[in-house]
Amino acid sequence: MSEQWQQPQGQPQWGGGGQAPQSTSGKATAALVLGIVSILICPLICGIIGVIIGGQAKNEIDSSGGRLGGRGMAQAGVILSWIGIAWGVLIVILFIAGAISA
Structure with missing residues (x-):
């Protein structure tokens, strides 16, 4: 009566398959x-580098064939960087306008 447990036929095996x-x-x-x-903190410099x-990240992700993810993060980074650049330009314009009027 030495029965060993065996997985029934047709049942999926654990591990070993699937994608990385x-x-x-x-x-x-x-x-x-x-x-x-x-x-x-630093609108113009970090904004330009972020864009x-x-x-580059979006191009890298698109050419990876599905191995890399994070396209949404890259897109959010680009959008936030453009907002930061616009914010920095607005600050520079206000600073110049204040200097001229003084």
Whole structure:
């Protein structure tokens, strides 16, 4: 009576199959961080770099064939970077207008 437990026929096996987990692009993460920093701290420099890296990240993700994720993060980084650039330009215009009127 030495019965060993065996998995019934036709049942799915554990592990071994499926796809590898999708990794997030480091450039997408960097673009998002730069976009946030461009709004909060350093609008022009970080905004310009964020737009450039975000564009590179989107191209990298599109050409990876599904291996890389994070396109939404890259897009959010680009949008936040553009908002930061607009904010920085507005600050510069207000500063110049204040200097002229003084």
